[in-house]
Amino acid sequence: MKSDLKNVTIIGSGAWGSALATLVQTNQHHVQIWSRQSQLSLAEMVSNSDAIVSAVSIKGVRAIAEKLQTAKLQPHTVLVSATKGLEPVTRQTPSQIWRSLIPDHPLVVLSGPNLSKEIMMGQPAATVVASTEASAAQFIQNIFASRNFRVYTNSDPIGVELGGTLKNVIAIAVGACDGLNLGTNAKSALITRSLIEIIRVGVYFGAQPETFWGLSGLGDLLATCNSNLSRNYQVGYAIAQGLSLEEAIANVQGTAEGVNTANVLIEISDREKISVPVSRYVYRLLKGEITLQQAVEGLMERDLKPEN
Ligand SMILES: NC(=O)C1=CN([C@@H]2O[C@H](COP(=O)(O)OP(=O)(O)OC[C@H]3O[C@@H](n4cnc5c(N)ncnc54)[C@H](O)[C@@H]3O)[C@@H](O)[C@H]2O)C=CC1
Numbered sequence: 376m377k378s379d380l381k382n383v384t385i386i387g388s389g390a391w392g393s394a395l396a397t398l399v400q401t402n403q404h405h406v407q408i409w410s411r412q413s414q415l416s417l418a419e420m421v422s423n424s425d426a427i428v429s430a431v432s433i434k435g436v437r438a439i440a441e442k443l444q445t446a447k448l449q450p451h452t453v454l455v456s457a458t459k460g461l462e463p464v465t466r467q468t469p470s471q472i473w474r475s476l477i478p479d480h481p482l483v484v485l486s487g488p489n490l491s492k493e494i495m496m497g498q499p500a501a502t503v504v505a506s507t508e509a510s511a512a513q514f515i516q517n518i519f520a521s522r523n524f525r526v527y528t529n530s531d532p533i534g535v536e537l538g539g540t541l542k543n544v545i546a547i548a549v550g551a552c553d554g555l556n557l558g559t560n561a562k563s564a565l566i567t568r569s570l571i572e573i574i575r576v577g578v579y580f581g582a583q584p585e586t587f588w589g590l591s592g593l594g595d596l597l598a599t600c601n602s603n604l605s606r607n608y609q610v611g612y613a614i615a616q617g618l619s620l621e622e623a624i625a626n627v628q629g630t631a632e633g634v635n636t637a638n639v640l641i642e643i644s645d646r647e648k649i650s651v652p653v654s655r656y657v658y659r660l661l662k663g664e665i666t667l668q669q670a671v672e673g674l675m676e677r678d679l680k681p682e683n
């Protein structure tokens with residue numbers, strides 16, 4: 376193997392883990408995917424890894440990080456978190472879980488407008504790799520960047536991570552808006568007002584507001600709210616067609632993280648008194664507290680206020 380070629384382990388063989396593995400392979404790096412079905416233990420597989428990329432859904436992040444805590448890693452191994460979710464009990468982001476359990480390795484968040492099916496088809500896309508350690512972000516940038524995948528570095532990992540996580544709740548709202556055929560004006564208003572509430576939550580977590588104007592914020596919000604490839608969008612759309620939440624989830628292939636994220640986000644915003652009206656209506660809709668029609672009316676009839 377050429378010395379500039381790296382050993383990369385991807386954890387999670389779902390849609391995103393598989394797409395990320397394909398991207399790494401494009402650059403001739405040696406890539407292996409670990410899943411719960413693998414013959415080798417995770418510890419055996421990662422022992423010689425230059426980078427370990429976690430692409431499991433939020434419910435698996437802590438278990439994976441705990442497994443890696445006891446594994447013997449190379450001192451230089453960079454950890455990459457590609458999950459978009461919030462942990463229910465601790466309300467932590469994936470990178471906060473990784474940082475608390477494995478503090479001694481450089482940590483990079485990878486997030487952006489990256490619908491895995493488009494990436495698998497070789498269509499052009501861009502993403503962001505963010506870390507407080509610039510060299511770690513650059514290292515991961517070089518592993519993933521290719522002719523069809525443009526990778527930017529960023530120094531605000533929590534902002535990059537929350538853009539990808541919080542837009543999943545909004546994609547449910549926009550899927551429902553499209554499912555009801557409410558029109559382009561309604562959809563544009565919903566997306567734009569939602570970005571403001573995403574930024575409010577992001578600032579509470581310590582993120583930089585301007586991060587949310589970039590690829591991992593507005594970029595991912597637009598991708599997810601404009602594509603029926605998005606599982607979260609599909610959930611909202613299906614509810615607008617009259618399906619129950621359970622039926623909508625069952626119809627989706629893979630994980631729609633926005634359903635769990637809505638629960639955790641509302642707990643946080645209740646506790647911290649953060650105004651998140653769109654996400655709150657999504658939460659109430661998913662809980663069965665209101666109908667979709669009541670959600671639309673509720674959003675339109677809120678007290679009048681200045682835009683900013
Ligand atoms: N599919 C996409 O287009 C993108 C997905 N993401 C994010 O990546 C994450 C994974 O998404 P997908 O791959 O699409 O979902 P998926 O449902 O296709 O795959 C999830 C994977 O996580 C694994 N997993 C769950 N719990 C686990 C545990 N305890 N131990 C080991 N593995 C476990 C599952 O076995 C499965 O392989 C989500 O947070 C999602 O929001 C991010 C960008 C794009």
Ligand SMILES: O=C(CO)COP(=O)(O)O
Pocket residue numbers: 459487488489490491539543546595598599604605606607608630631632
């Ligand atoms: O995060 C994604 C695109 O960037 C994928 O969105 P879904 O999880 O809604 O499919």
